[in-house]
Structures are given as structure tokens and as C-alpha cells.
Amino acid sequence: MPEQPSTLRARRRTETQRLIQAHAVRLFTERGYDATAVTDVAEAAGVSPMTVYRHFPTKEDLVLAGQEARLVAERIAASPAGRPLVRRIGLALVEAATESTGSGEGLTADGRFLLARLRLMITTPALRARHLDNQYALQQAIVTALDDGGDGHDAFRAQAATGACLAALHTALVRWAEDDGRTALPGLITEAFAAAFGGQAP
Amino acid sequence: MPEQPSTLRARRRTETQRLIQAHAVRLFTERGYDATAVTDVAEAAGVSPMTVYRHFPTKEDLVLAGQEARLVAERIAASPAGRPLVRRIGLALVEAATESTGSGEGLTADGRFLLARLRLMITTPALRARHLDNQYALQQAIVTALDDGGDGHDAFRAQAATGACLAALHTALVRWAEDDGRTALPGLITEAFAAAFGGQAP
DNA sequence: CCAAAACGTGGTAGTGACTACCATTCAGGT
DNA sequence: ACCTGAATGGTAGTCACTACCACGTTTTGG
Numbered sequence: 001m002p003e004q005p006s007t008l009r010a011r012r013r014t015e016t017q018r019l020i021q022a023h024a025v026r027l028f029t030e031r032g033y034d035a036t037a038v039t040d041v042a043e044a045a046g047v048s049p050m051t052v053y054r055h056f057p058t059k060e061d062l063v064l065a066g067q068e069a070r071l072v073a074e075r076i077a078a079s080p081a082g083r084p085l086v087r088r089i090g091l092a093l094v095e096a097a098t099e100s101t102g103s104g105e106g107l108t109a110d111g112r113f114l115l116a117r118l119r120l121m122i123t124t125p126a127l128r129a130r131h132l133d134n135q136y137a138l139q140q141a142i143v144t145a146l147d148d149g150g151d152g153h154d155a156f157r158a159q160a161a162t163g164a165c166l167a168a169l170h171t172a173l174v175r176w177a178e179d180d181g182r183t184a185l186p187g188l189i190t191e192a193f194a195a196a197f198g199g200q201a202p
Numbered sequence: 203m204p205e206q207p208s209t210l211r212a213r214r215r216t217e218t219q220r221l222i223q224a225h226a227v228r229l230f231t232e233r234g235y236d237a238t239a240v241t242d243v244a245e246a247a248g249v250s251p252m253t254v255y256r257h258f259p260t261k262e263d264l265v266l267a268g269q270e271a272r273l274v275a276e277r278i279a280a281s282p283a284g285r286p287l288v289r290r291i292g293l294a295l296v297e298a299a300t301e302s303t304g305s306g307e308g309l310t311a312d313g314r315f316l317l318a319r320l321r322l323m324i325t326t327p328a329l330r331a332r333h334l335d336n337q338y339a340l341q342q343a344i345v346t347a348l349d350d351g352g353d354g355h356d357a358f359r360a361q362a363a364t365g366a367c368l369a370a371l372h373t374a375l376v377r378w379a380e381d382d383g384r385t386a387l388p389g390l391i392t393e394a395f396a397a398a399f400g401g402q403a404p
Numbered sequence: 405c406c407a408a409a410a411c412g413t414g415g416t417a418g419t420g421a422c423t424a425c426c427a428t429t430c431a432g433g434t
Numbered sequence: 435a436c437c438t439g440a441a442t443g444g445t446a447g448t449c450a451c452t453a454c455c456a457c458g459t460t461t462t463g464g
Binding site: 084135164171195200 | 286288330332334335337359361365367373394397398399400402
């Protein structure tokens with residue numbers, strides 16, 4: 001999904017980003033987030049501190065950066081309307097999770113990296129706060145995407161339902177990370193939805 | 203509810219806290235959060251920057267400090283068990299909101315201050331992130347408080363349900379702030395729960 | 405009632421995240 | 435080949451926050 005303009009500059013750019021982020025997550029995991037300075041990350045990646053800030057506006061973005069959110073929003077917007085909102089969102093989330101992590105046992109390299117990032121997001125207070133705010137931004141994006149021209153009251157109901165769905169997702173993600181990714185994520189999401197919404201989930 | 207030990211030192215201490223926080227919220231509202239330095243708050247309150255940090259460990263706490271969370275957790279723990287979790291939490295939240303803001307029209311001075319803080323929490327990214335993390339901490343407190351000795355699976359379901367409830371609460375709070383407190387908060391919470399959970403809300 | 409302990413407050417000097425502002429180098433399109 | 439623009443690096447500065455220490459006042463215990 002990330003387009004590859006294949007121009008040399010763009011390829012190098014994404015490659016540097018990948019390099020910096022990989023070293024950052026590694027160092028944060030080894031030494032701790034607060035005990036690792038941005039300068040350390042830059043040094044490990046072989047670039048100047050300036051370059052780190054060019055690619056990642058804040059230290060937190062070194063862990064949080066990722067494009068999973070966009071995928072989710074698009075999938076929900078593309079899902080067939082008519083069904084109750086909670087079921088639409090739940091189904092889209094389960095599908096997106098299946099695609100990202102696989103429903104079976106083996107974890108891809110991307111999956112392991114996502115897991116490492118998630119662990120940091122859950123345990124480090126500053127990262128957890130920013131991650132929750134990102135989820136809130138995703139909520140806004142979802143509500144905007146599926147706004148069928150209803151009035152403010154409809155939008156309010158959509159906000160409430162979407163927020164509750166994303167909270168259930170978050171619970172599933174936390175459990176998945178605590179389990180080191182051994183339990184399949186789609187199943188956890190389904191369980192979380194069942195616990196929160198009872199009869200109106202896949 | 204906050205005990206008054208009535209010893210001179212304690213009274214002075216809470217008074218300085220109140221003073222600093224009041225000036226902070228005022229300045230943040232007038233000039234903006236990022237454009238206001240902690241030094242400015244200290245100067246306005248007539249204390250040294252050091253004293254500000256003594257009472258409020260971070261700049262964000264100047265807005266976020268408050269003991270509403272504890273009230274909510276206690277109320278939920280005290281609610282009668284047996285009913286479905288979502289209904290228990292919803293009822294407790296509506297009651298707590300009624301007590302804090304009143305169900306009628308007039309807004310108390312405390313209510314107006316709470317509204318000003320809430321507006322800052324919603325509009326300022328850094329504060330919004332920390333606020334969402336505080337809600338997440340409240341979720342943990344609630345789950346711990348009503349842990350009836352179930353297994354890990356029960357705890358997982360409680361996490362999912364509680365998180366969804368607090369997301370609905372947050373939606374109601376945002377709407378309340380956007381309305382400048384004109385719509386009664388308990389009713390908004392009830393509506394948000396109805397939108398998210400359908401038939402299982404007050 | 406008077407000491408000693410505890411607390412609230414202020415100063416100084418630091419660390420670390422982040423932000424201008426500017427110079428240099430090199431890929432991309434014409 | 436030339437010029438535009440992007441990517442990187444350096445310097446200096448702001449601001450949140452943290453020791454570490456000193457001084458005065460309130461509280462406490464004999």
C-alpha cells in the first residue's frame with residue numbers, strides 16, 4: 001500500500017526512516033524510553049540528531065509512526081452501510097487485524113516489530129498517552145468518513161459508538177501484547193466486542 | 203469530600219494550589235497553552251517557578267489535577283453487583299455527573315471552572331493525550347475495584363466493557379463542553395450509552 | 405514553653421527535547 | 435550542463451523539568 005515512487009531520493013528517504021525507527025525501538029526496548037536520548041538514537045543509526053527530527057517530529061513519533069490507522073479508516077468507509085455501526089466497525093477491525101498479523105500462529109517480521117512498538121506504547125506513560133490520542137484522532141477520521149449527512153445528533157451517536165469500539169480494540173491490543181502475540185488478534189477483538197456490546201458483534 | 207485537616211499549613215497549601223491552578227487555567231485560556239510558560243503562571247500567582255513544580259509535577263497537571271476520578275471509581279465499586287457491568291457503570295457515571303454539575307440549568311462556580319479545564323483538555327493536543335491516559339488509568343482502577351476474583355478471562359471482559367463505557371463518557375463530556383454546559387450532562391451520558399450499547403443502558 | 409524535627413519556599417546549575425536560521429551537497433527535471 | 439529543490443549537518447537558543455542546597459516558619463514532643 002505505501003506507494004514506491006521508485007525515485008532514488010524517495011527510496012533513500014523511506015530507508016533512512018526505517019533505519020532510524022528500527023534503532024530507536026531497539027534502544028528504547030533495551031535501555032528504556034526515558035533513559036535513551038534522541039542523540040543516542042541518532043548515533044546508533046549513524047545520522048545527526050537533526051536528521052532524526054526531520055523524519056520524526058517528536059521523540060514519541062519514533063515509536064508511534066505507522067500507517068495502520070489509515071488502513072482501518074478506509075476499510076470501515078468501504079464497508080457496506082445499513083448494518084448497525086458497531087457491527088460494521090467490528091467486522092472491519094477484525095479483517096484489518098487478520099491482514100496485518102495473520103490469523104494463524106506464525107508472526108511475520110512486521111508483526112514482531114509491531115508487537116515491540118505496541119509493548120512500548122503500553123508500558124511507557126508518555127507513549128501510551130500519545131497512542132490513545134492517536135486512537136481518538138482515528139475516531140474522528142472514522143466518524144468523518146462515514147458521515148452520511150445526518151444532523152449533529154447522528155454525529156454524536158456515531159462518536160459514542162465509534163469511541164466504544166476503539167476502546168474495545170485497545171483492550172484486545174493490550175491483551176495481544178501481553179500474550180506476546182501468541183493468541184490470534186482477530187479472535188481477541190471479537191471477544192472484546194462480545195464483552196462490551198453483547199449480542200451485536202460478529 | 204476533601205478532608206480539611208484544618209492545620210494552618212495544610213490550609214495554606216491547598217489555597218496556594220487553588221491559586222496557582224486558577225491563574226494557570228486563566229492564562230492558558232487567554233493566551234493559549236503552548237504560548238504560556240510555567241514562569242508566567244508562577245509570576246501571575248505571585249510565587250516562584252519552583253513552587254509551581256512542587257505542587258504540580260508537570261505543566262499538564264496544572265489543568266488536569268482534580269479528584270473527579272476517585273469519586274467515580276468509589277461510586278462504581280459501591281454499586282450493587284449482579285447487574286450487567288455496562289449498566290452498573292452507566293448508572294454510576296450518571297449519578298456522579300448529576301452530583302458534580304447538577305441536572306438543571308444553572309452552573310456553579312466549580313462547574314464553570316471544570317468546563318474551562320475541560321475545554322483546554324479537548325483542544326490542546328498534549329492535554330488531550332494526558333487526559334485520555336488518565337481515563338485509561340481510571341479504567342484500571344475500576345476494573346481492579348470490582349474484581350470479584352474471576353480468572354484472567356473475566357478481567358479481560360471487564361476491561362473491554364469498562365473501556366467502552368469510559369469512551370462513551372468521553373464523548374458526552376466533549377459534547378457538554380462544546381455546548382458550553384448548556385445541555386445537562388447526565389442526559390448526554392445516557393444518550394451516549396444508548397448510542398453505543400443499544401438496549402443495555404439506563 | 406522551648407527545643408528539634410518537618411515542611412514550605414526560593415536559588416542555581418544542570419539535562420534533554422525541540423526550534424529557528426543558515427550552509428552544503430547531491431538527485432531530478434529541463 | 436544548469437538550475438531547482440530536497441536531504442543533511444551545525445549552532446545557538448527556548449523551555450520543561452530535576453537535582454542539590456539554604457532559609458524561614460509551622461508543628462510537635464518533652
